[in-house]
Amino acid sequence: MLQFSNLGFLIVNRILPLILVLLSALFLNGCAIFGAPTELDDTKGWQADRIYAAGQEKMQDKDYDKAIVYFQKLESRFPHGAYAQQAQLEIAYAYYKKDDAVQCTAAADRFIKLHPNHPNIDYAYYLKGLATFNERGIIEKLTDQEINDRDPKTLKLSFAAFKDLTDRYPKSKYFKDATQRMVYIVNALAQHELHVARYYMQRTAYVAALNRAKYVIEYYPNSTGVEEALVIMVSAYDNMEMEDFKNDTLRILKTNYPENPMVTGKVKQDEKVWWKFWKNF
Template identity: 60%
Template sequence: MRIGLVVIMMLFLGSCAIFGPPTELDDTKGLSAERIYEKASERMASNDYKKSVEYLKKLESRYPNSKYGAQAKLDMAYAYYKQEDAAQCVSTVERFIKIYPNHPNLDYAYYLKGVAYFKQRGIIDKATFQDVSDRDPKVLRQSFLAFKDLLTLYPNTRYGQDATERMIYLKNKLADHELHVARHYMKVKAYIAALNRAKFVIESYPDTSFVEEALVIMISAYDNLGMDDLKEDNLRILKQNYPNSPMFTKGKDTKKQDWWRFWDKD
């Protein structure tokens, strides 16, 4: 009897090896596009974003021309966003924009693209314990450009205020990054490179709080390069635009270099 049981078990295991593990039952088999979309929405509502994406993918593949196609793509992008998968979210949004260039919710697509990149910035900060101004700002630029596209194409969008506030934050972070690099160049006496970074801040982010420091770096760089005329020109600009700058209110002689060499005082 035992031998017979062993033989049966061996045959069973052998069949499993031949045919592979049992596959999961497809609970959408035979369902309409509407019903699959409902199941995806139910999962989304219960925060089961992974399962929701599975349903939405089946909906897309099984009913490619369904009236639920456009919304399914947007829902899928949102589910990827909630799973903190910025790459998949952005990829899905970009496909949506390409396929549905006149969709009434196109502004939401651009907004979602921007916040996906924006959220990725926060995830990286937490993972590296490093301020965003200290590293490659590519993801900041991507987020900024997505919001810029949104406001350019849809100036009256309901997402406008939030996008504007995020852009202000991003501009300040981008300017801070440029000056972070400029400070490093000043430390290693790469004055031309420091000048270029400081000029970029003034030209690209003139409405940020970092313009004053950019001017100070330019003044010092010109001084070290012996370009006195340009140094004096920028001193006048600094005085005119920032008369209460600590550079002028602490009673320091502006002919000396030490007052602006703050990057050497770590």
Template identity: 50%
Template sequence: MKQILTRFALTSVALALIAGCATGPSENDETKGWSAEKLFTEGKAEQSAGNYAKSIKLFEKLEARYPYGKYAQQSQLETAYDQYKDQEPLLALAAIDRFIKTNPAHPSMDYALYLKGLVNFNESQGFLSAVFKQDMSERDPKAARDAFDTFKQLVERFPDSKYAGDATARMGYLLGALANYELHVATYYYQRGAYLAAANRGKALLETYPNVRQTEQALAMMVMSYDKLGLNDLRDDTKRVLLKNYPNTTALSGDFMERGAWYLPF
């Protein structure tokens, strides 16, 4: 037993020494002895030059050597930005979430939310481009929804932030894209005879995305689906709402979906 404990103690010391060598500056590390301010300044310089990998390494060294203070906190955000620009969205989101969790009252919280929204917005580009191509069946709108929710949180919490205006504009863009996606799914169900699912998707659009341009089409989808289901009372009630708000609607014409008119610009 004594031998086992001795071996365990020696192993622990060895691991500690290895860890110390891994985290501390080596003899030939040019950053050895640099202050937190120096590391931060050089990291920003590499960032401005587009050398994101080098910038990340400098910010990581800063956090490891000086884990407390304003430079360490800000370096978390700078690292996230570098990862975002370096096409590493998952790492960027992880860094932002860590910053938000550990610094809930930080004065740069509005920027953290804005950056998180941008990362998800960028990740949603495949989904958004599919909206224009009218082929969204294999696209996942999760990133677009996450981006919308984050921008919404930013605008609600920090209405006077310098990022609020751009966040609001992006929210409007995402809202239209997500509403179009709901119409696409509803149409998919309708064309395959799943009329209840189509009606429910149209209803969900109205409840989730009020006051969007797709409201007219959602109401029409519900009218046609209820008609196919023989739910005449629901059909007539929904049709009255549709005609009251859109007296000149053409959304109930037989060839409406075939003409691709479900998909609206936004």
């Protein structure tokens, strides 16, 4: 009786685990041999126009992931012809609608490289500009930051894409919108520099503030931020007691912006903290 008990103990504790390991190995090998079950392809036997229509339908339903799948299948099965080329543009647009600036830009760049003489190539450049123009990071979305508070890198990429469009295709139907966006971007970039300059002024880092203001005047001379840049420069020079530079800059301000509060002396009380030298005029 004792012998049978020892035998059962041996089977349960030593042999059974080995059997389970062997069964697991056989199961995994079976999966490797036969593979995972394949997803049914609902486009099997479809022609290019039908796949394209299905992709367009998904775009209208705002199911952009499925639309991309359809357009990719179309391009893969029918790589030559108008439908394949249009599918490439649709893929870029779908990524744009998904707020995926990286993939949108990559798809647009691919189209530009493959079809440099395509009649709709201006649209690919336009999409590139839009993708980075609207790009916002997670923190920016959560905090609802203004565009001039954002990292200027994406705005500069957007400007470059729109500039390519306007330089290459001045008769494009996207020319006017791209030009207006470029003006907006320049003003936003200038405001970004001024935002930083104001930060430095508040912390009495006058040299840093001065450099930011000079940057606006040098690189964004047609922006709406030039007037404030001059004001910051005058204030920074005054705080550093650099009278000659202050007076020269103030003269430029008076000539170009005679109605500026710093020139007329009409300023709100809470704004005087910016310019301590007001009392001298």
